[in-house]
Amino acid sequence: MLLQKLQRLGMAASWDSCGSGKQKNPRKSIVPVQYRAFIHECSQTQQERKPCRLMKILQSNNCIHECKYCANSTKCNKKTELKPKELVQAFNFLTKKRLVQGLFLSSAVTRDADTTAEKIIESARILRFKAGFKGYIHLKVLPGMSKEKIREMAELADRLSLNIEVPDGEFLSEIAPTKNFSNDLEKRLKWINELKEKGILKSFTTQFIAGATKETDLNILKKMHSLYKKTKLYRSYFSAFEPVKGTSLEKTKPENPWREHRLYQADWLLRIYGFKLRELKLALDSNGMLSLHKDPKMAIAVNCPNKHPLDPNNATKEELLQVPGIGPKAAEKIEAMKKTAQLTDFNELKKCGVILQRAMPFLQLEGKRQTRITAFQ
Numbered sequence: 001m002l003l004q005k006l007q008r009l010g011m012a013a014s015w016d017s018c019g020s021g022k023q024k025n026p027r028k029s030i031v032p033v034q035y036r037a038f039i040h041e042c043s044q045t046q047q048e049r050k051p052c053r054l055m056k057i058l059q060s061n062n063c064i065h066e067c068k069y070c071a072n073s074t075k076c077n078k079k080t081e082l083k084p085k086e087l088v089q090a091f092n093f094l095t096k097k098r099l100v101q102g103l104f105l106s107s108a109v110t111r112d113a114d115t116t117a118e119k120i121i122e123s124a125r126i127l128r129f130k131a132g133f134k135g136y137i138h139l140k141v142l143p144g145m146s147k148e149k150i151r152e153m154a155e156l157a158d159r160l161s162l163n164i165e166v167p168d169g170e171f172l173s174e175i176a177p178t179k180n181f182s183n184d185l186e187k188r189l190k191w192i193n194e195l196k197e198k199g200i201l202k203s204f205t206t207q208f209i210a211g212a213t214k215e216t217d218l219n220i221l222k223k224m225h226s227l228y229k230k231t232k233l234y235r236s237y238f239s240a241f242e243p244v245k246g247t248s249l250e251k252t253k254p255e256n257p258w259r260e261h262r263l264y265q266a267d268w269l270l271r272i273y274g275f276k277l278r279e280l281k282l283a284l285d286s287n288g289m290l291s292l293h294k295d296p297k298m299a300i301a302v303n304c305p306n307k308h309p310l311d312p313n314n315a316t317k318e319e320l321l322q323v324p325g326i327g328p329k330a331a332e333k334i335e336a337m338k339k340t341a342q343l344t345d346f347n348e349l350k351k352c353g354v355i356l357q358r359a360m361p362f363l364q365l366e367g368k369r370q371t372r373i374t375a376f377q
């Protein structure tokens with residue numbers, strides 16, 4: 001019986017959202033989802049960066065909401081719920097077997113958000129205080145939860161997340177008519193941010209679904225940029241829409257997975273490379289979409305011919321980061337090398353980690369551009 005519950009709720013969690021969204025290789029066993037969290041995200045130190053294996057599961061898949069994309073919405077799915085003690089029992093078993101190092105716990109909203117939150121909190125409490133678990137716990141904030149419950153979650157977890165799903169309320173009403181964008185999501189994100197600012201919460205994230213509505217990449221990028229600007233959001237995740245059988249959107253076309261990939265690249269440019277939103281807009285077509293075939297950094301560089309060719313000897317770190325094929329580590333190494341000697345050879349750039357094939361058309365050294373890229377391969 002418990003095994004059956006774990007199978008069902010583990011499978012539902014691999015869809016993610018509040019335990020919904022798309023179905024990516026849903027698992028039929030309770031072997032945990034290899035979730036791509038990293039130890040440095042968990043511990044917030046940049047030194048360690050090891051994959052963190054999480055047990056990703058739902059407390060319940062019985063939802064009062066009617067999100068049209070979600071297998072847990074009222075009209076679909078067999079309803080199951082784990083008691084906090086059962087969840088902890090399963091988690092302890094898996095940690096003893098060294099199959100997991102952390103927990104990602106979410107839930108559908110049963111009855112109301114706070115009643116469900118109490119069960120999530122109770123699970124995390126037993127894990128922390130009775131089982132003595134000191135590792136990584138990620139808890140999902142449910143739409144409509146009270147400030148008090150969010151604070152209780154923040155005190156127990158390493159990370160909270162609340163999925164914003166779409167850029168605004170109009171899009172949300174198309175796919176999740178029972179949820180209110182400004183009240184259930186934006187207001188809660190504001191409260192989560194306040195906890196982060198006060199140092200009560202370590203970090204928080206959000207997620208967008210791409211392609212369940214007619215939103216453009218520009219809509220998503222604007223919303224994401226505004227969240228980064230106004231809050232301490234750690235990062236955004238993206239999920240290309242895939243219809244789930246039995247839901248209202250089961251006949252809707254799935255989104256091209258490349259769209260998700262391009263959004264991740266654009267997010268990376270904003271967060272890590274220091275690009276401005278206006279620069280990202282240069283990668284968009286007239287419909288406000290990123291190209292599926294070209295990475296956004298290359299698209300921006302090609303659309304800014306006046307910025308190139310760039311001589312790394314005279315460039316700032318920010319300018320170097322705008323060149324395709326130069327990442328943060330390579331830019332740092334170039335900066336360090338420049339302090340000792342003038343760069344005169346493209347092979348020196350290669351030693352710094354520059355991908356010459358990509359970078360070459362945008363660089364020059366001592367007034368010379370190297371156009372025959374093959375010479376350096």
Ligand code: SF4
Pocket residue numbers: 017018019020021063064065066067070071072073074107108109143176
């Ligand atoms: S709130 Fe919506 S997305 Fe979340 S579990 Fe319920 S139906 Fe699914």
